[in-house]
Every structure is written in C-alpha cells, then in structure tokens.
Amino acid sequence: MRGTRKQVSRFRTKRYRLFAVAVLAAAICGFTALQLWGGSLLGNSGLSEAAAAALETPAPTASASAEPTMPPEVTPEPSAPAPSPSPEATSSPEAPTVAPEKPVVTPEKPAATPVTPTPSPDKATSSGKDKRKLVALTFDDGPDGKYTPQVLDILKKRGVKATFFLVGPQVNKYPKVAKRILDEGHSIGNHTWSHKDVSKLTAKQVADQIDKTQQAIVDATGFTPELMRAPYGSISDTLLDALHERDMLHVYWTVDTRDWAGTPVAFMRKNVLANTRPGAIILMHSFGGRKNALENTTKLLPLIIDDLTKKGFEFVTVDEMIEAGQVHKSVVK
C-alpha cells in the first residue's frame, strides 16, 4: 500500500511538473502568438498604406474606384509647362520658311533627357466616374498645301480626330484643305489673321483679328469656330473679353512638342509620352516653323498615336474634351 501511495504521489508530482511545464509552454506560446498577431496587425496597417499609395498611382482596378476621398474631376498634369506665353511659332505664317535665330532647343543635342518620365499617368482617372483617358492633338498655323494634307492622311488612316487652329490668310489660300479638315470630322479653331502677339493689340485690332479669320473659316467651310488659340499663347483681358462676347473660348496646350523648331522626332516622342495625362492637349503645327521642321511632325504623328493608343488614350477634338469635362480649367479660358 505504502509503496503504491509513494508511486501515486510520485506520479502526481510528475503530473504536476508536466502540467507546470505545459502551462509555462502555453504561456510562452501564447505570448509569442500575441506578439505575432500584433506584429501582423502592424504589418497590415503598413501594408495598407503601401496599398493606398499604390492605388493612388495607376491600377485602375475595380477596387481602386471605390475610393471616395479622391477628387472626382480629372486634372491634367500640374507638371505640364503651364501654358506660358512661349513662342509656339516664331515665323509668321506668311513667311514660314524663314529661319531666324538659333533655336532655344538645340535639336541635335536633346541635352538632358526630356523630362524624366514621371509615372502615374492614370492618377486622374482612377477615381472619377468617367474613366476615359482623353487626349487632344492640335495643329496650328495651317492650312497649307503640303503638311496639312499629310497630317490629315495620317489621322484618317488611324481614325483619329484632331483640332486645327487656322490662320485667316491661309484659309483663304487653301479653302479646300480647310474644308477637308471639317469634312473628315476634325474641329477648327481661330488662330488670328496675321499671327501677331494679340496681347499687344487694341480692342479694335483684336476684334479684327478674330472676326476676319472667323469669316474666312465660315466662307471656306460653313463652320463657325467656338475655339481660339492666340499665337504664342499670348493672351490679354482684351482678347478674352472679345472672345467671350462672341461665345468663344481660348485654348492653351499642356504638351508643347516644339515641332516648329525642328526638334528631333525621338526627343518629341519621349516628351509626349512622358507628359501626356488624361485631358492633355498636345501642340503641333501643320504649317510654318523652321525650314523642313514639320517633316519631323509627320514622322512623329503616327508614332505618338500608336504610343498613346497603347497606353489607353482616346483621341478627341478639343470641343469633345471640353464637353466631356476633362479639360483643365487653366487650359481653357
């Protein structure tokens, strides 16, 4: 009996020890589990920040659109060369082939890389109701008998619509080309009569610049433009007043190819790709500029159409972009 009791008590002691070890082990495990759990919680919150950051960038996935805090309206690139009154063409359309001073951009040496391609091109669309990625190609200073038809051929082949800001005397000279622009579904805007810096003109002179060109366009095409672009993007209150009296809007651009200066195709292509965001308005020319400069424009055009199409962009006229509410308010006045 005694022996048995001893055995039992030994057994009990063993059991207590085992129990104690088990409790200790459980306590350690529990603590570790707690730690792991807490850690994973922290980790999760870190992840969700990263995920949020990722969502801000591209990824127009279904879940990304659920973000209610993001601005609903599309705002095109703030980095875009704020449409400054920069020379968009130096030579008057009447004397387009004159090559005055050395170009500001040395076409041979694109120097530094043209604006490091900043990503997040989809930022603006990932939230809005309208997920269309719109871009407008614009061509100034035409029409003419050479480049404008070439540009039209390229656009037609690719089924792309664009906007042409025309100069009065050129319309009078090439009325059929002006008509073709409209017939092929593009839009036409007014680019003044004599391609002057209209910000320096009187109200009467400004009115003449607009009205004479409007009349030339109506005569050639039957269409009355509602858009205007001042040469060099140089505007004044006088100009805006005159436009608004006529229910017209002034249209800047957000991407300047500087094609008129003979900028190399590869340079322009990179610039366009890096800076085109939804709502972008790309400035090119279909007449004028330095000698043979627009040869590069016609080489560039199919390339950027293909590039941007691959990135999901849809080409529209500026009028369509305004209607879609995708134009940045500082670009259209």
Ligand SMILES: [Zn+2]
């Ligand atoms: Zn111009």
